[in-house]
Amino acid sequence: MFDFRPVGYVIGLLTAILGAMMLLPMAADLYYGNSHWPVFLESGIITMLCGGLIALACANGVTEGLTLRQTFLLTTLVWVALPLFGAIPFILGETEARVVDAFFEAMSGLTTTGSTVFTGLDFLPQGILLWRGILQWLGGIGIIVVAMVFLPELKVGGMQIFRSEAFETMGKILPRATQIAAQISVIYLGITLACLLTYLILGMNGFDALVHALTTVSTGGFSNYDASFGKFQGAPEYAASVFMVLAALPFVRYVQLVNGNVTPLWRDSQVRVFLSIIAILVLITTLILTSVFPHHWEQAMREGLFNITSIMTGTGYASVDYMKWGGFLVIMFFFIGLIGGCAGSTACSVKIFRYQLLFASIRSQIRTIHSPSGIFTPRYDGRPVGQDVLSSVMSFFVLFTVSLGVLAVMLSFTGLDFTTSISGAATAIANIGPGLGDIIGPAGNFSTLNDTAKWLLSAGMLVGRLEVLAVYALFTVNFWRS
Amino acid sequence: MFDFRPVGYVIGLLTAILGAMMLLPMAADLYYGNSHWPVFLESGIITMLCGGLIALACANGVTEGLTLRQTFLLTTLVWVALPLFGAIPFILGETEARVVDAFFEAMSGLTTTGSTVFTGLDFLPQGILLWRGILQWLGGIGIIVVAMVFLPELKVGGMQIFRSEAFETMGKILPRATQIAAQISVIYLGITLACLLTYLILGMNGFDALVHALTTVSTGGFSNYDASFGKFQGAPEYAASVFMVLAALPFVRYVQLVNGNVTPLWRDSQVRVFLSIIAILVLITTLILTSVFPHHWEQAMREGLFNITSIMTGTGYASVDYMKWGGFLVIMFFFIGLIGGCAGSTACSVKIFRYQLLFASIRSQIRTIHSPSGIFTPRYDGRPVGQDVLSSVMSFFVLFTVSLGVLAVMLSFTGLDFTTSISGAATAIANIGPGLGDIIGPAGNFSTLNDTAKWLLSAGMLVGRLEVLAVYALFTVNFWRS
Numbered sequence: 001m002f003d004f005r006p007v008g009y010v011i012g013l014l015t016a017i018l019g020a021m022m023l024l025p026m027a028a029d030l031y032y033g034n035s036h037w038p039v040f041l042e043s044g045i046i047t048m049l050c051g052g053l054i055a056l057a058c059a060n061g062v063t064e065g066l067t068l069r070q071t072f073l074l075t076t077l078v079w080v081a082l083p084l085f086g087a088i089p090f091i092l093g094e095t096e097a098r099v100v101d102a103f104f105e106a107m108s109g110l111t112t113t114g115s116t117v118f119t120g121l122d123f124l125p126q127g128i129l130l131w132r133g134i135l136q137w138l139g140g141i142g143i144i145v146v147a148m149v150f151l152p153e154l155k156v157g158g159m160q161i162f163r164s165e166a167f168e169t170m171g172k173i174l175p176r177a178t179q180i181a182a183q184i185s186v187i188y189l190g191i192t193l194a195c196l197l198t199y200l201i202l203g204m205n206g207f208d209a210l211v212h213a214l215t216t217v218s219t220g221g222f223s224n225y226d227a228s229f230g231k232f233q234g235a236p237e238y239a240a241s242v243f244m245v246l247a248a249l250p251f252v253r254y255v256q257l258v259n260g261n262v263t264p265l266w267r268d269s270q271v272r273v274f275l276s277i278i279a280i281l282v283l284i285t286t287l288i289l290t291s292v293f294p295h296h297w298e299q300a301m302r303e304g305l306f307n308i309t310s311i312m313t314g315t316g317y318a319s320v321d322y323m324k325w326g327g328f329l330v331i332m333f334f335f336i337g338l339i340g341g342c343a344g345s346t347a348c349s350v351k352i353f354r355y356q357l358l359f360a361s362i363r364s365q366i367r368t369i370h371s372p373s374g375i376f377t378p379r380y381d382g383r384p385v386g387q388d389v390l391s392s393v394m395s396f397f398v399l400f401t402v403s404l405g406v407l408a409v410m411l412s413f414t415g416l417d418f419t420t421s422i423s424g425a426a427t428a429i430a431n432i433g434p435g436l437g438d439i440i441g442p443a444g445n446f447s448t449l450n451d452t453a454k455w456l457l458s459a460g461m462l463v464g465r466l467e468v469l470a471v472y473a474l475f476t477v478n479f480w481r482s
Numbered sequence: 483m484f485d486f487r488p489v490g491y492v493i494g495l496l497t498a499i500l501g502a503m504m505l506l507p508m509a510a511d512l513y514y515g516n517s518h519w520p521v522f523l524e525s526g527i528i529t530m531l532c533g534g535l536i537a538l539a540c541a542n543g544v545t546e547g548l549t550l551r552q553t554f555l556l557t558t559l560v561w562v563a564l565p566l567f568g569a570i571p572f573i574l575g576e577t578e579a580r581v582v583d584a585f586f587e588a589m590s591g592l593t594t595t596g597s598t599v600f601t602g603l604d605f606l607p608q609g610i611l612l613w614r615g616i617l618q619w620l621g622g623i624g625i626i627v628v629a630m631v632f633l634p635e636l637k638v639g640g641m642q643i644f645r646s647e648a649f650e651t652m653g654k655i656l657p658r659a660t661q662i663a664a665q666i667s668v669i670y671l672g673i674t675l676a677c678l679l680t681y682l683i684l685g686m687n688g689f690d691a692l693v694h695a696l697t698t699v700s701t702g703g704f705s706n707y708d709a710s711f712g713k714f715q716g717a718p719e720y721a722a723s724v725f726m727v728l729a730a731l732p733f734v735r736y737v738q739l740v741n742g743n744v745t746p747l748w749r750d751s752q753v754r755v756f757l758s759i760i761a762i763l764v765l766i767t768t769l770i771l772t773s774v775f776p777h778h779w780e781q782a783m784r785e786g787l788f789n790i791t792s793i794m795t796g797t798g799y800a801s802v803d804y805m806k807w808g809g810f811l812v813i814m815f816f817f818i819g820l821i822g823g824c825a826g827s828t829a830c831s832v833k834i835f836r837y838q839l840l841f842a843s844i845r846s847q848i849r850t851i852h853s854p855s856g857i858f859t860p861r862y863d864g865r866p867v868g869q870d871v872l873s874s875v876m877s878f879f880v881l882f883t884v885s886l887g888v889l890a891v892m893l894s895f896t897g898l899d900f901t902t903s904i905s906g907a908a909t910a911i912a913n914i915g916p917g918l919g920d921i922i923g924p925a926g927n928f929s930t931l932n933d934t935a936k937w938l939l940s941a942g943m944l945v946g947r948l949e950v951l952a953v954y955a956l957f958t959v960n961f962w963r964s
């Protein structure tokens with residue numbers, strides 16, 4: 001018999017923590033004198049109660065570690081349970097959302113996707129806006145822990161090459177997760193505070209600075225305004241670009257940095273490739289915007305830097321409606337969203353290291369074609385990479401692409417047009433936020449989609465956030481065979 | 483020093499044969515009393531002369547076999563040289579095409595893509611129409627030989643799993659190619675004649691039956707009419723569907739069939755999967771067309787069968803403007819074009835066997851995740867598949883996808899819109915024919931595109947037809963290092 005109790009225990013605890021977090025937006029509503037604050041008290045009590053009861057019910061089955069299957073199940077179930085409870089304030093609160101909308105918004109928050117079904121953000125109570133920010137911030141730290149602890153153990157999507165890094169001697173998976181979460185939380189909190197301070201200095205009001213710091217550092221992309229970051233043109237765009245990049249770098253390097261070791265950050269080829277791609281794309285965009293449009297070079301560079309960084313890191317803020325930048329830049333935005341940031345960060349999508357491994361593998365393949373008797377081992381960061389890792393990365397890529405295609409077909413079946421279907425599937429699975437086109441593009445939002453499309457997109461966000469294979473593994477007969 | 487002479491010799495001979503073929507459309511023009519016939523005489527003489535001279539110039543360097551590098555170079559250069567010469571009649575003839583248009587049309591013919599830059603097909607001289615058919619027919623037989631002899635030897639895209647089938651004892655690559663080409667030609671010619679007869683019986687006139695037989699059996703898709711196969715609604719659609727399917731099955735099975743061995747055809751899992759997918763898709767389409775549109779069930783089934791088979795086999799005829807069938811069917815047409823037919827046929831795209839291998843590999847990966855100590859070897863048709871083949875297939879898939887993305891970005895850079903760029907890239911690399919949208923969709927054509935887009939699409943057709951890696955291998959430093 002499969003023992004659900006250890007899984008249930010952890011989920012119960014995390015749910016209770018989520019419930020406790022709801023007291024923060026309550027405090028915000030109280031502070032700003034919104035009569036809206038009881039919504040969060042109520043939601044918080046419900047959530048803490050449910051979480052506590054689940055944990056209690058499962059407490060007698062808690063073991064020191066988790067089996068492999070329990071770890072798989074835990075990873076996915078956490079990202080199903082927390083959005084369910086995180087959605088409660090959206091249902092009870094001023095947004096008066098239906099279940100599907102509330103769940104979509106909470107899933108979009110916790111997966112750091114940042115697609116929104118709410119309009120008139122500018123007029124929502126501060127509590128709701130802060131709660132959206134908190135969901136993304138928690139989702140961000142959650143995914144870093146999963147990417148650093150769980151996925152390498154589960155050998156999903158080639159993440160096993162990061163297995164022995166930095167944390168190899170920390171023992172079993174649950175205590176290790178707690179220990180890493182603690183270390184990373186300090187760093188994550190530090191970057192968030194630095195971002196908050198910077199935004200304050202650059203003239204944002206306290207509340208905007210706080211929420212946008214939460215959603216910048218998590219590469220989440222929720223904003224307090226329908227105009228997204230368009231509300232803060234100028235210096236804040238530069239600041240946000242820096243912090244989005246920081247959030248998309250591998251967090252294990254920051255742990256090393258804190259321990260006084262600077263070199264690994266510069267030596268990490270992921271980081272170099274990632275920064276180079278951004279630099280080149282910003283240059284191209286600047287050239288196009290200054291030559292084709294009547295942009296001043298500073299404006300062109302700033303808008304290029306901000307919007308490219310935003311899509312490439314998967315944050316999904318928009319400071320302008322780049323659909324108006326014309327065919328080439330629009331399709332470029334589509335594809336850079338499929339590149340993504342570095343592994344072990346809050347960034348999502350295929351990610352730089354996988355492209356590096358894919359191309360290393362293809363290079364060695366071509367060399368084998370040329371000299372059939374030779375043996376060419378692909379390398380990553382100078383070290384040889386095993387065939388199992390390469391297969392794993394390639395399987396990830398295939399499943400990612402096929403999932404995107406299947407999701408696009410299913411979306412179109414609900415009646416969406418070609419551009420909305422394809423870009424909606426991509427933005428959900430790559431956890432970016434905005435799609436392309438008039439409906440879900442940078443100037444639109446997801447509110448007008450039909451319910452089926454919203455459920456499908458929610459599922460897509462989950463699958464994409466957990467690196468595809470971690471979710472699909474649950475749907476195999478073998479998994480449930482004891 | 484790299485010895486180009488054996489490569490040049492074969493190319494010279496093939497060019498001369500292409501020149502001789504030009505006498506057929508000359509005969510057609512003479513027969514129909516078109517004053518247009520000297521165009522083909524002139525083109526034929528130029529081509530035969532050039533081909534003969536190239537062959538002569540290289541004759542003193544001919545060896546019995548080809549080295550691996552020479553084989554690579556030959557494969558690609560053939561598909562560059564023949565379109566160059568095949569384009570001549572389009573430049574000199576009544577189409578008065580500019581070089582870019584003529585080259586596009588010839589490349590589209592020889593790669594069996596079937597995208598056309600000509601309008602008013604209904605009024606072109608028979609010679610030109612026949613020449614387009616002959617280009618596709620030659621391209622079809624050419625690609626079967628390449629897929630059965632060259633690609634398995636070159637170990638490109640996983641084709642090596644077909645290496646030892648049927649022809650293992652035939653010795654060195656060139657004599658073997660000749661021998662296979664001879665066997666296959668007989669079968670190919672037989673199917674063409676059967677198709678021609680069927681079309682005649684179903685009421686097409688002699689000329690239409692001939693040209694459409696040539697472009698059906700090659701899954702090419704050029705038609706004599708702007709309305710494509712819409713001119714022949716009814717029974718001919720059923721007949722064409724059958725022959726398109728026959729052309730997309732593995733030709734090695736026909737060789738076995740001719741030798742009295744029926745079972746391999748039914749035992750081939752590619753064939754079963756291919757036919758099942760078509761059956762399911764036709765069923766879905768029929769249901770949608772009868773429920774959403776006021777179609778009679780026979781019309782719905784016929785149009786579904788014909789157009790689905792046409793896209794899935796990569797033929798690219800259209801009998802109706804399926805852009806009007808609405809979002810879901812349109813996007814489905816986009817993705818089934820990326821499935822394709824069976825290996826070793828005239829069909830193109832990713833192909834069934836690669837998806838089978840990809841999913842077999844992912845299945846074994848998931849089993850390894852569940853039981854890390856177990857070893858699970860993926861199987862294809864019951865036999866275990868080596869890791870080298872799987873890597874090769876995955877590399878193909880990655881390169882195919884990335885090429886499609888890069889080509890789409892480049893096309894949009896020339897000013898094309900999102901749908902045209904993406905579907906244009908897909909239709910070129912998968913050698914299908916029509917794209918999506920108003921411009922290059924089933925009711926449109928490629929004439930209005932800019933020149934850069936036409937060159938890019940021509941390159942895409944070449945890369946896709948030769949299974950991507952065979953072309954890219956030429957562009958590596960290692961290839962040219964002696």
Ligand SMILES: [K+]
Pocket residue numbers: 112113114219220221314315316431432433
């Ligand atoms: K995001």
Ligand SMILES: [K+]
Pocket residue numbers: 594595596701702703796797798913914915
């Ligand atoms: K075709």
